[in-house]
Amino acid sequence: MNKQVPKNKVITWLFNPFHYLAGGKALVIGLIIIAISGVIAWFSNSHFDGVLDFHTGRQAPIWFIVAEGFVDWLSLALVLLIAGIIISRTRFRVIDIFGTQALARFPTIFMALIALLPGYNTLINKIIANPMNAATIIFENIGALIILMLVGIVILIMLVWMVALMYRAFAVSFNVSGGKAIVSFIIGLIIAEVLSKIAIILAIKSISA
Amino acid sequence: MEQELEKRMPIQCPSCSRVLEVARLVCPSCQTAVEGNFPLSVLTNLSQEDQEFILEFVKSSGSLKDMAKNYGISYPTIRNRLDAVIEKLKSFEVENK
Numbered sequence: 001m002n003k004q005v006p007k008n009k010v011i012t013w014l015f016n017p018f019h020y021l022a023g024g025k026a027l028v029i030g031l032i033i034i035a036i037s038g039v040i041a042w043f044s045n046s047h048f049d050g051v052l053d054f055h056t057g058r059q060a061p062i063w064f065i066v067a068e069g070f071v072d073w074l075s076l077a078l079v080l081l082i083a084g085i086i087i088s089r090t091r092f093r094v095i096d097i098f099g100t101q102a103l104a105r106f107p108t109i110f111m112a113l114i115a116l117l118p119g120y121n122t123l124i125n126k127i128i129a130n131p132m133n134a135a136t137i138i139f140e141n142i143g144a145l146i147i148l149m150l151v152g153i154v155i156l157i158m159l160v161w162m163v164a165l166m167y168r169a170f171a172v173s174f175n176v177s178g179g180k181a182i183v184s185f186i187i188g189l190i191i192a193e194v195l196s197k198i199a200i201i202l203a204i205k206s207i208s209a
Numbered sequence: 210m211e212q213e214l215e216k217r218m219p220i221q222c223p224s225c226s227r228v229l230e231v232a233r234l235v236c237p238s239c240q241t242a243v244e245g246n247f248p249l250s251v252l253t254n255l256s257q258e259d260q261e262f263i264l265e266f267v268k269s270s271g272s273l274k275d276m277a278k279n280y281g282i283s284y285p286t287i288r289n290r291l292d293a294v295i296e297k298l299k300s301f302e303v304e305n306k
Contacts, residue, residue, distance in 0.1 A: 022283035090292050096285045175289040 015164060017103060018172040022096045030102020033109055034073055038066030040112035044121050049200050051076050051193045052163070054111050054155055056121065057128045064207070068200055069108065075196035076166065076189065077101040083188040084174035087181065092174050100169030107158040107165070114154040119147050163189070220254055228254065228304070254301045259294050266291065 012019050018026070041048065042065045046056040051072045077098045084097060115121070123144050127134045138145055167185050171177055176184070222229055231247040252260060269275040277287040 018283055019286050020282055022285050026283075090288070092288075093284070096283075100285075172283075172285050172289065175285070175292055 015161075016168045016172070017165075018100045018169050021103060022172065023093065023099050024095055026099035026103040027095065030073070030099060030105060031070075033106045034069040034102060035066055037105070037108040037112045038062070038069045040109065041065050041115065044112070044115040045124075046112060046115045048072055048108060048111075049197070051189065051196045052159060053193075053197075054108075054115075054159070056115055056124045060204075064203070067203075069105070071199050071203075072196050073102050073105055075199065076192040079188045079192040079195065080170050080185070083184045084170065084176070087184050088174035088176055090175045096173040097170070100173050101166060104162060104165035104169045107162040111155050111158045114151050114158075117147055117151060119143065120151050123147060217257060218253065220249065251298060251301045255294065255297060259297065262290060262294060 021029070037048065039062065041054075042060075042062045044056055045059050046054060047058060047060065047065055048069045049055055053072075080101065081094065081097050084092060123137070126137050130137065138148060166189070167182070170185050170188075171181055174181075220229055221227070228249065231249060232244060234243045234247070235241070252263065255263070265276060265279065266273075269279065273284060273287050273291065277284045280287060
């Protein structure tokens with residue numbers, strides 16, 4: 001029986017794991033990954049303070065950093081659910097959109113890990129303490145420059161990979177494709193980014209008060 | 210040893226691309242032949258893979274969840290495959306009208 005197996009399973013797992021995994025299983029795995037990413041990020045004072053954001057430097061309780069990841073996931077899943085209801089012509093399961101969007105965040109683990117690179121946190125803290133001399137701080141030490149570039153490149157690659165996964169999750173969950181799907185996804189991503197930022201900033205303000 | 214060739218039933222006319230019809234049926238046992246014009250089911254317009262997919266769908270009692278398990282893929286992927294087959298069947302029905 002021909003089951004239309006993808007030509008390259010490894011490539012499929014990396015760029016479209018939703019071909020194999022969706023629904024409740026994807027949700028459980030995705031939420032565990034979001035929690036683990038948050039815990040790892042805490043060790044480097046890093047935050048997933050927006051759907052597409054990753055910043056280092058501000059201390060916060062571990063539960064808050066973990067919660068940020070969940071806010072990011074929920075913001076995008078809810079917005080894309082609305083987008084999917086509008087543009088999709090097929091039946092879909094809500095659990096698939098939430099599950100696949102959670103799983104799509106797995107590159108955040110690598111972002112959190114790379115921020116643990118020795119010297120990176122020290123460098124960021126120096127820059128935050130003395131932002132006017134950031135250029136001097138970075139260029140006075142070639143090692144610092146290399147670390148910053150390496151972390152920046154890895155995070156950028158992980159971010160691009162994550163957005164690609166988020167789009168695939170959206171496309172598979174609602175069976176949409178083409179220009180309409182891409183435009184809806186981009187608009188949804190921007191709205192979710194704004195919503196997640198607002199939610200996190202309000203949360204920071206209420207904690208600081 | 211000669212290997213048996215896998216034959217696929219042609220469904221489109223190689224000359225004008227219209228859907229073919231069955232004109233002659235033969236009993237392989239006694240060679241009795243029946244001639245006439247028998248239109249093919251719309252299902253025969255589908256590819257071999259799609260026909261196998263439909264067979265599996267029926268054998269799974271229409272359970273996409275069971276099919277996803279049998280195929281080793283996710284539920285939305287199987288559902289999207291079904292949607293694609295439905296779209297093809299609809300387009301064949303429109304063409305045949």
